[in-house]
Each structure stands twice: as structure tokens, then as C-alpha cells.
Amino acid sequence: MSGTGSNDNTNHPDRQPHETVTVAVELIDPVGSSIECPAAPLLAGELTRRGVPAGLGSLHLTDPASEEIGGSVMTALLPAPGRRIGLGVATGSGGHDGSCAARAALADLLPAARPRTVLLAAPRSFCAGVERAIEVVERALEQWGAPIYVRKQIVHNTHVVADLEMRGAVFVEDLAEIPDGATVVFSAHGVSPQVRAEADRRGLRVVDATCPLVTKVHTEARRFAGRGDTVVLIGHDGHEEVEGTMGEVPERTVLVESADDVAALEVPDPERVSYLTQTTLAVDETEEVIGALRERFPALRGPTSDDICYATTNRQDALGAIAEESDLVLVVGSDNSSNSLRLVELAGRHGTPAHLIDAVGDIRPEWLRDAGVVGLTAGASAPPRLVEDVIAALSGLGPVTVTEREAARETLQFQLPPAVR
Numbered sequence: 126m127s128g129t130g131s132n133d134n135t136n137h138p139d140r141q142p143h144e145t146v147t148v149a150v151e152l153i154d155p156v157g158s159s160i161e162c163p164a165a166p167l168l169a170g171e172l173t174r175r176g177v178p179a180g181l182g183s184l185h186l187t188d189p190a191s192e193e194i195g196g197s198v199m200t201a202l203l204p205a206p207g208r209r210i211g212l213g214v215a216t217g218s219g220g221h222d223g224s225c226a227a228r229a230a231l232a233d234l235l236p237a238a239r240p241r242t243v244l245l246a247a248p249r250s251f252c253a254g255v256e257r258a259i260e261v262v263e264r265a266l267e268q269w270g271a272p273i274y275v276r277k278q279i280v281h282n283t284h285v286v287a288d289l290e291m292r293g294a295v296f297v298e299d300l301a302e303i304p305d306g307a308t309v310v311f312s313a314h315g316v317s318p319q320v321r322a323e324a325d326r327r328g329l330r331v332v333d334a335t336c337p338l339v340t341k342v343h344t345e346a347r348r349f350a351g352r353g354d355t356v357v358l359i360g361h362d363g364h365e366e367v368e369g370t371m372g373e374v375p376e377r378t379v380l381v382e383s384a385d386d387v388a389a390l391e392v393p394d395p396e397r398v399s400y401l402t403q404t405t406l407a408v409d410e411t412e413e414v415i416g417a418l419r420e421r422f423p424a425l426r427g428p429t430s431d432d433i434c435y436a437t438t439n440r441q442d443a444l445g446a447i448a449e450e451s452d453l454v455l456v457v458g459s460d461n462s463s464n465s466l467r468l469v470e471l472a473g474r475h476g477t478p479a480h481l482i483d484a485v486g487d488i489r490p491e492w493l494r495d496a497g498v499v500g501l502t503a504g505a506s507a508p509p510r511l512v513e514d515v516i517a518a519l520s521g522l523g524p525v526t527v528t529e530r531e532a533a534r535e536t537l538q539f540q541l542p543p544a545v546r
Contacts, residue, residue, distance in 0.1 A: 146177050146223045149184040149213030152200060160186075160202065160209040164234070164521025166514065168212055170486025171230040177223050184213045197224065199231055203238050203523060210521055237493035238522040244451055245516075246443035246502035247531040250509040252436030254336030255280045257539045258313035261334040262289050264545035265310055269330075271295075274303045275310045276320070277365055279334060280506040281462040283483055300324055308332065314365040315339040317372020332544045338404050338434045339366055343373050345428050349399040350374035354426070355392040357381055359414050360403030364463060367403055384417035398422040402432040405463040405505075407471060408441055435537065436505045437464045443532035444468050444502050448475035451500030453492055456481050457511045458504030465504025472500070485514045493522070 152160040169179040200213040214227040271293025315335040360367040454472035458465025472479035
């Protein structure tokens with residue numbers, strides 16, 4: 126490619142070009158042969174960040190060996206033994222801003238083209254609780270038809286929510302948004318007894334998709350409070366799972382987020398203190414808080430088994446095994462996913478730059494330039510196909526060797542609620 130252009134929209138997010146830029150998913154040479162462009166989503170994502178609408182399509186080349194700008198088409202062919210891969214964008218004649226942004230985006234992505242290794246953490250993506258929650262909504266739609274109302278996001282992932290919305294699920298923040306007598310699904314994160322009571326009062330048909338491991342924490346909260354303990358819940362203020370657990374025995378439950386919170390904690394009887402944890406916390410940080418609690422309250426009691434769920438622990442162990450070998454870690458997940466955010470933080474504690482991405486288009490070219498080894502994982506609520514999309518896109522920048530590192534094998538399955546079995 127020749128020419129880079131300096132007048133892009135990077136610093137002008139409110140400026141819009143006059144037309145959509147087409148990003149090539151394939152380049153077609155004069156004899157009709159196809160040149161693959163698997164990195165198209167990376168280029169489209171960069172254009173979007175520059176304020177340029179980007180669509181995907183096929184582009185025709187007049188000279189497939191050329192990297193020069195031909196009219197409104199800009200292309201680059203990349204070295205890849207045994208394959209023909211490239212990048213390409215096209216703009217119409219009326220879009221000066223779009224043309225400049227396309228030149229700059231292509232110029233930014235090209236230095237990231239190189240062979241690389243992807244260290245793929247396993248387990249990753251969906252856990253048993255997430256699979257169960259999604260299936261609950263799907264079965265409810267099959268049995269009773271749309272609309273099926275879901276209180277909060279069924280799991281914390283934008284792609285899962287969007288897919289279920291297309292099928293007829295309606296996501297609401299509050300039960301007040303649901304018509305009397307309608308069907309409501311409670312999300313995997315659980316709800317408080319107060320929410321259950323309101324649903325009963327409104328005559329709602331309830332299908333409970335609460336993860337059984339979250340239900341376990343709720344049961345422990347009632348048991349600990351019933352024996353007269355102050356229940357110290359370790360978790361993140363405002364998270365839906367925390368709100369549901371706190372609601373079980375609010376008069377006897379206190380929330381702490383860090384060891385500093387423990388230092389300021391006052392309880393009626395220091396000899397009667399128990400702790401519980403949110404299921405999606407960082408294992409190492411939670412152990413630090415528990416240690417502070419034990420030091421402050423030597424008689425502290427806890428659950429018979431860890432509250433941090435197996436899936437969270439397994440994903441953190443798997444990432445920990447590859448983080449220090451990686452130049453960059455990519456975690457696929459939405460920004461409201463607690464377990465996904467903990468993976469990003471964990472990589473950082475291993476000294477490796479890490480980024481949370483909701484989809485492949487979120488990957489920035491500058492992250493990849495010096496990244497010969499990319500660690501890749503996904504939070505427990507992220508669809509597996511999104512990981513596959515990342516690998517495919519990286520393969521559009523040069524040869525990719527994928528090595529999977531398995532820390533544990535997950536075979537657990539949870540039974541569906543009786544209403545939808």
C-alpha cells in the first residue's frame with residue numbers, strides 16, 4: 126500500500142464520512158480467483174473507532190499483485206505460505222473523510238502482520254450454569270412462545286442477550302416492567318426473597334435459572350444467620366449476585382470488597398462471624414481477604430466448600446498457566462462480566478498486558494504489533510464462537526500456530542428447572 130493519509134477521524138469522533146467504507150472479506154483477482162481476508166473484522170473495528178461506518182463485502186482487483194491504491198480501492202497482500210491473504214477497503218468518490226480514515230486504518234493494521242502463536246487456555250467460555258440458564262430461556266420460548274420476560278441479563282454477555290432478544294426474550298430491569306400474569310425468568314445470578322415475593326404477588330409464572338452454585342451460597346447465608354452469626358459476604362457492591370445474596374438475611378449480612386474493608390469492620394459478636402463469597406471472584410485476592418478476616422476474627426467460620434465456583438477457578442488456573450509466556454492476553458467477554466474482568470486483572474498480576482474484548486473488532490492494531498505470542502481465553506458467559514472469530518482474524522495477519530493448554534476438564538451438568546424439563 127502506498128500513502129497513509131493524515132486527516133483521519135481519530136480525534137474527531139463526531140465527524141462522520143459521507144459514505145460507508147467497504148472492508149473486503151475477499152479480494153477477487155481478474156481471473157476470478159479469491160484472496161481471503163480473514164482480518165476484515167480487525168480493519169472494520171479500527172474504522173468504527175475512527176467514526177467511519179464500515180460494511181463487509183467482496184472487492185475486485187485490477188491487478189492482484191499490486192499494493193497500490195487503485196482509484197477508491199486500497200489493498201495489501203500479505204505473505205502467508207500456502208495461502209493467499211490480504212486486506213482491502215473501498216470508498217466511494219464522495220467520501221474524503223472516509224478515504225483518509227481508510228488509508229490510516231489500513232496503515233495502522235499492516236505493522237501487526239506477522240506469524241504468531243496463540244496459547245489457548247482451557248477451559249474457557251460457557252460453564253454449566255451459563256449453558257443451563259440460556260437453555261431455560263430457549264425452552265420457555267418453545268413452551269409458551271414470545272414474549273418471555275427475563276429479569277436482568279440472563280448472563281452477562283451482550284451477544285447472548287442479543288441472540289435471545291431476536292428469538293423473543295424481553296430483558297427488563299425491574300418486575301414492574303412485566304405485565305401481570307406473564308412469564309418471567311430469573312437470571313443465573315439469583316434474586317432476593319423480596320423479588321420472589323413480588324413475583325408471587327403479581328401472579329407471574331416464574332422460571333428460576335439461578336445457577337445452583339449461587340443457590341448454594343444463598344442457602345449458606347440463611348444457615349449461618351440462623352445460628353446467630355454475622356455473615357460477611359466478600360463481593361463487589363452492586364453486582365446482581367451480591368444483591369440477591371444480601372437480600373436473604375439483610376439484617377445480619379455485611380459486605381466487604383477488600384482487606385481494607387475488613388480492618389474497619391465492626392460486628393455485634395466477634396466470636397460469631399461467618400464468611401461467604403461471590404462465586405466469580407479472583408481466587409488469590411479472595412484468599413487475601415479471608416486471611417484478613419481470620420486475623421481479625423480468629424473464630425471465623427466459612428462454607429464447607431469454596432463458594433468461588435469451579436468454572437471461575439478453572440479459568441483462572443488455565444490463564445495463569447499461559448500468561449507469563451504470552452506477550453499479550455486477550456479475554457473475550459462483556460465489560461459487566463465479573464469473571465471475565467478478573468481474568469484481565471489476573472494476567473496483569475502476571476506482568477502481561479491484557480485486554481477485555483466483547484468481539485474481535487475490539488482488538489486494536491497497536492496491541493498486536495509486538496505480540497508474537499497471544500494468550501487467549503474467554504469468560505464463562507462468552508460464546509465459544511467468539512474465540513474462534515479471534516483466531517480466524519489473527520490468521521488474516523499471517524500464519525498462526527494454535528496450542529491449547531488444558532488446566533482441567535469440565536464435565537459437570539446441571540438439571541433444568543422442573544417447569545422447562
